[in-house]
Amino acid sequence: MNILNKLGWSDFFDSSLTENEKENMIIGRVSTVNKSNFIVIHENGVKTCELAGNLIYGLEENERPKTGDWVLFIDYGDQGIISRVLARKNYLSRKKAGKEIAEQIIVSNVDSAIVVQCLEIGLNLRRLERTIVQLHNCGITPIVIINKTDLSIDETQQEVFDFMIKTYDAITISAKDGKNINLLQKKIKTGRSYVFIGASGVGKSSIINALNGNEELKTEAISESVKKGSHTTTTRDLYFLDSGGIMIDTPGTREFGLTKGISDDTSSGFHGIDDYAKECKFHNCTHTNEKGCQVLKAVKKGKLSEEEYENFMKLNREMEHYESSTKDRKQKGKDLSKIIKNMKKSGYKNR
Ligand SMILES: Nc1nc2c(ncn2[C@@H]2O[C@H](COP(=O)(O)OP(=O)(O)OP(=O)(O)O)[C@@H](O)[C@H]2O)c(=O)[nH]1
Ligand SMILES: [Mg+2]
Ligand SMILES: [Zn+2]
Missing domain, CATH: 2.40.50.140 (Nucleic acid-binding proteins)
Structure with a gap:
């Protein structure tokens, strides 16, 4: 090669x-x-x-x-x-933070995203779901990692820990002592690009170092009082692993604002929902009040928790808001160019 x-x-x-x-x-x-x-x-x-x-x-x-x-x-x-x-094969984006409805491209041409959470800061299922849905929108496959498993797990986190392993095949690793780094290594292929995603301090740079068997990238300890990382990595950088594979380190991202419309896939990427949604009577079912809605039925029967359903609906509303706002904006752009065209036709001269 x-x-x-x-x-x-x-x-x-x-x-x-x-x-x-x-x-x-x-x-x-x-x-x-x-x-x-x-x-x-x-x-x-x-x-x-x-x-x-x-x-x-x-x-x-x-x-x-x-x-x-x-x-x-x-x-x-x-x-x-x-x-x-050159034209991109794909790219990872998010909605810009704040009120502005605009897309921000984070990295281009990636095959997989390595999504990292850790025991020290705490696992957060809602954040993971949100990230996975956005990756799905961008056509990027996730590899979920729970890092810092050398630390003891808080009892209240055990359920989420088990859930992440069961539902997302999360790999439990320790960048510090090298536990299960080989399992992650196995997923990495020569010539493929992997972007690291996760809050500041979860250990993204440390994992790249562990994969590389050396200490090239700068890492920094978590502040004890606020359990927050200190944003050690400040740019997005691309690294080669000796074993092949291209790693893209990113600064910690807190929020992943959702966009929609890159992928024409109608599934949501939200675990547990798509299987039911496929069976809904209407293909454009909104899962709110339709007859024959299998999602609602699953909630009623307790197969799907209300919390999951509500989070799914919340993410959906967010994507719809993004989509309709961008459509509005495109329409406004079109209207304006029509006006200008007509103005030119009617003899208006730009002096
Ligand atoms: N106990 C333990 N500490 C770890 C592990 N992995 C990383 N750390 C520590 O966690 C801290 C943050 O690690 P980084 O690799 O800088 O985290 P990051 O995700 O790159 O952070 P940003 O660059 O700020 O986004 C450092 O002090 C690391 O030594 C681990 O598996 N176990
Ligand atoms: Mg870093
Ligand atoms: Zn439905």
Whole structure:
């Protein structure tokens, strides 16, 4: 396998190149996005690159290179100039925090997400469900990890702990003493890209170090009083494991605002719901009051807990709100361009 393939290159990207580009450009993968430049890994090393002038103003925020993107650049010695960002195979996004209805791309071209929670900060099923649903929206398969199992488990957490293993095949590991790191290692394939997701301090960087058998990445202890990590990792960075596989470390993410519409899959990704929803009488059942709704029936019969049902409905409402708001915005954009067109037709001149 050549270096580009090890970096995740595939026919999907290769087929988008023109002959001219193949001859004159260098192919690279964005490892880190800095304020004013990009760190790009390529066949012969690492290059600090900037965007070509026409891209600086020509690209919208989400079209600019993100960690994981493939780019073409020209080498000018001490720096490279990026001339094109290749179309993405997929990307992980979330709704921007706050009231604004906008999507924020976190990383591009990833095969799997390693979703980490830990015993020290505490397991949080609601947060896991939310993350899994968003990964499902983005077409990315999750690998769920419970870290810091060298610490004793709080009694109140035992039920969630068991549930996560049963429902999500969670792998219970300790980055500290190396327990079950081999089980995670087995899931990692050469040339595939894995993004780490989880709150600050759960041990994302420590796990990458453990997988690599060394101490390359910076890690930091959790504050005793607030049980919070200190946001040690501040950029999204791409690492090669000696054993193959590309790891993308990210800063801790607290919230995963949901988007919808990337995946045309009608299933929800929410555990336990889809099996019932498939059997509902109406294919567009909203599971609120319809006759023949199997989800409601499952709740009634106690097969599905009310808490799970309510959380499912809450996430659904959030996605619907996002979807209808973006549709509204697109419609408004269309209306405006119509008005401008008509204005031009009727002889208006932009002086
Ligand atoms: N006891 C124990 N501590 C661990 C384990 N894994 C990581 N830690 C500790 O937890 C703290 C946080 O680990 P990091 O790897 O920095 O966490 P992170 O998720 O990368 O945090 P951010 O970069 O802030 O998002 C460090 O003090 C680690 O030594 C583990 O398995 N057991
Ligand atoms: Mg970190
Ligand atoms: Zn239903």
